[in-house]
Amino acid sequence: MATVPAAVRELTFSQALNEAIRAEMQRDESVVVIGEDIAGAAGRAHLGLVDAWGGPLRATRGLITEFGERRVIDTPIAEMGFVGAAVGAAMTGLRPIVEIMFVDLIGVCYDQIVNQAAKMHYMMGGNIRLPLVIRTAFGSRGDKRSYGGGAAAQHSQTLYAVLAHVPGLKVVVPSTAYNAKGLLVSAIRDDGPIVVMEHKFLGFAAKGHVPEESYTLPIGKAEIVREGTHVTLCGIGRMTHICLEAADKLAEQGIQAEVVDVLTIAPLDEETICDSVRRTHRLVVVDEDTPVASMARDVAARVGEQAFDWLEAPVKTVTAPDTPVPFAAVLEAEYIPTADKVVAAVRNQIG
């Protein structure tokens, strides 16, 4: 990387996450990483075996060789135990980054996230800090060559709505290598609990310019990633790329779509979304999660409450169907929102 000119230095989403964690661990001795196979081959250094895995996105690969097993802590399969331990560690002077391999596994440690981490500061009347980052991979296949496809109903979910629902928990969903690094650095420096949702497909597929030095991006702030005048497409995580693809197709039809990348789903940046809708007068929300009690409908409802008078058409949502994620490739491809489905939703609004 050193020989590449800084301006065009490119990293994958996973490499950007890795760089964020590494830099924060160098900067702050209290940052530790905890999780299953975040290094791999735990305790086998005497056999010359280290760093065998690096997490599902390889985002923690190499950390053990730099920081050692004191700060890079492989765990047994015990999410309830080690997420709880991370909560306790966060209350007592560490700044843990705990990895739940896939968001599908939050069921086994939901209490630690929802009842313990999220509420602790409030329940304690503000007398406790809880600098905890929970990283977790989510999502279904984007294309046939990418990791994450064919993992079926218990290893492909999005599920972030059940986290965003919980008061006290911040939830960020980066979409590019650039914002993955900036949001993760911000999350690590935050004094409260934050879930960072990392899309499996983006992990290796999303590649882009990432500055080498550390930088932060604001949590709770959406970003307008393409300006337009006829409709606002609101995307979350990988769906932002689907929105951009749809915007290209719509442009060919003379429709200028504005694309808002939500980036933080809790607390939601209503202002940026509503401001965009006040300019474009139409909204399509694109969400890979299932539709009932979802972020898509939450965004739609908030815009309905706050910007109804500016709307020229009913808000549309493009989401996964209200079914579990199927296995067969043909079904999984049908499951995920596509640019064509987004274009159809906009055509339906504009007529």
Place this chain on the structure above:
Amino acid sequence: MSEDNDIDLPHETLVELYERMSLIREFEERLKWLVETGVPVGAVHFYVGQEAVASGVCTALRTSDWIASTHRGHGHCIAKGVDVRPMMAELYGKATGTNRGKGGSMHITDIRVGVLGVNPIVGMGVTHAVGAGLSAKVRGADEVAVAFFGEGAASIGAVHEALNLAAIWKLPVVFVCENNGYAQATPAEYAIAVENIADRAAGYTMPGVVVDGQDVVAVYRAALAAVEHARGGEGPTLLECKTHRYYGHHQGDDPLRYRTADEEQYARERDPLLIFRECGFLTASELDEIDARSRTVLDDAVGFAESSPLPELGDLYTHVYVG
């Protein structure tokens, strides 16, 4: 009664052991009286009968050590040094409470004296103590963490995970199981496949110790050994204290629906404060003086709670996010 109690403990330690028990007893009996006279102090789980456990364990700790508590947590908090004035104010839902009136009985905490929180999701606090132990080890700090849990919690997976993590990482943690015989209305002999929870320690390659939880000196000695073991880098211990809760699971629960009057009578005869008194470690007048002080402290605490302001309505919206 402990046979090894021919007393080599310093007088001040004996005073501390009794002071803690006395203050817990007075706090809980006063609270029970307040509940019965209609003061709205929310859902409370009385610790009466179990005082020797909290006192014996916490007297073996330093202020810089950590405890994670349970739903029945008032005793642990008092024993670890939480000021009873803001504790009582918290129960009254006042702005001066330990948690600014946002937590109540089931969330009392004071991180400054090492309390990681009273925690009513049974078993979950045990993992927080493991985290505090992990934190101490990573930071190279000379701290020990105690996880209090009931025998009811011993059936939830979190406790198993916590024990295993502490064992494989050799953490400075003491697991203190307060076996009072009942998980709400479910008897221990129904819910638990082993005779002693401490027997399970073998499965984690850690010492397992059973102690009479009504004998504060015995609890103190066992806890001190476990704490020194942990502080010395030798890893965790599972200490089971066999104890009794005098009252129901929570205020208003009638325990005679699931246990016998004979059993209750037996428990009363094994009162930890009486046992201590009968051992004669301190004179009757010394003990009476301590009890009188406890009453004065509680008079003051109740007065403080009653005269404290309620939270502002705007406080509903503060402290959702940190910072």
